[in-house]
Amino acid sequence: MTIGEASRASGVSEKMIRHYEAIGLLHPARQANGYRTYAQADIAVLRFIRHARDLAFPLEDIRRLLALWRDRGRASAEVRALALAHVAALEEKAHALQAMAASLKHLAAHCHGDARPDCPILDQLAEGGPVPHPEPEGHHR
Amino acid sequence: MTIGEASRASGVSEKMIRHYEAIGLLHPARQANGYRTYAQADIAVLRFIRHARDLAFPLEDIRRLLALWRDRGRASAEVRALALAHVAALEEKAHALQAMAASLKHLAAHCHGDARPDCPILDQLAEGGPVPHPEPEGHHR
């Protein structure tokens, strides 16, 4: 298999396949003419990487996951710990984003949003800190 | 005010202050010796940028927000629209992250996580697509 075929078979771009090789995640054979050659095992690795990337694992984590995958005797606890740490990171980021969205939504709710120039959103960005009185919970005004 | 003082006054690093100037968000005066000089208005801009960054506005959005801020006659609708578009983007990202976290959590829940080598997490990454049967909702097994 050439790199183009491997790309189609794995759903990973040629650019990325070369990059993963450059950082040592895979080691395809070479033909006499310098072309890379991919065996089924390489395609499996590429698919593995793609699925892990779909779950937003950083490549360094994927490097460890691949090592664990190749290690037939690994303890599943190791994999689980890595996965759960990533889950925690994902959730933390998600919550941070949602908190920002909520703050901004709160500000936008107080902005009439018509042709008039006064705008609590800009006022808040200009003056206040992170965000003013988000009022613990519930009913507006 | 020198850049160091401006940094302390605004909470923006010197590196970033210079960067914001390089991309045209700011135009501090220069002294004869080449040192940048920051007036109160510049500090206000830096604070504005920092607050907007705290809400994860990309710098290109901030460029527009600053223009609107400086334009005394702008319609608040414009600001609101920009903010709400950003809210949508934040929420989309947050949901994507939470979906990934949920998928991975689901897999981890099915991994006993002990010394044994078999692991549904690795199996899924190796074989399956994005994620298998997340079972619509609720009670496990």
Place this chain on the structure above:
DNA sequence: CTTGACCTTCCCATCATGGGAAGCCCCACA
């Protein structure tokens, strides 16, 4: 006049990804 804190510019790194150029390889077709 030296020391040290501060400023300047410039280059490099991050993380994952892609664009694009220059050049080689190979196959099919005329």
Place this chain on the structure above:
DNA sequence: TGTGGGGCTTCCCATGATGGGAAGGTCAAG
């Protein structure tokens, strides 16, 4: 046999926001 084109190679550059660090100028206090 020549040529066209598609695929392959490597190398450089860009993204977005941030920081590290080097080499060198400036200034005030000692």
